[in-house]
């Protein structure tokens with residue numbers, strides 16, 4: 560059954576960084592950009608399973624720490640290489656609290 564999961568306050572996610580949450584054994588990385596925008600994508604790179612939460616955030620992109628593919632935080636898509644896509648999750652903010660749809 561799908562629903563909205565309470566994740567964290569916006570301020571608890573480091574700017575240009577991330578925090579991992581685990582729902583039903585799936586690791587999801589919650590990212591905050593330099594502009595304080597929040598995105599949620601599967602933590603696993605679609606190339607060879609690098610941990611995207613350990614990557615470098617720039618703009619609305621995270622660069623995978625393993626082989627430097629740029630992954631769009633907006634779509635989960637690898638935009639620098641033809642590596643496919645990691646799952647993107649919908650989020651909503653209510654009263655500074657982040658909720659994720661799963």
Ligand code: FES
Nearest residue numbers: 604606607623626
């Ligand atoms: S595992 Fe991410 S680019 Fe290779």
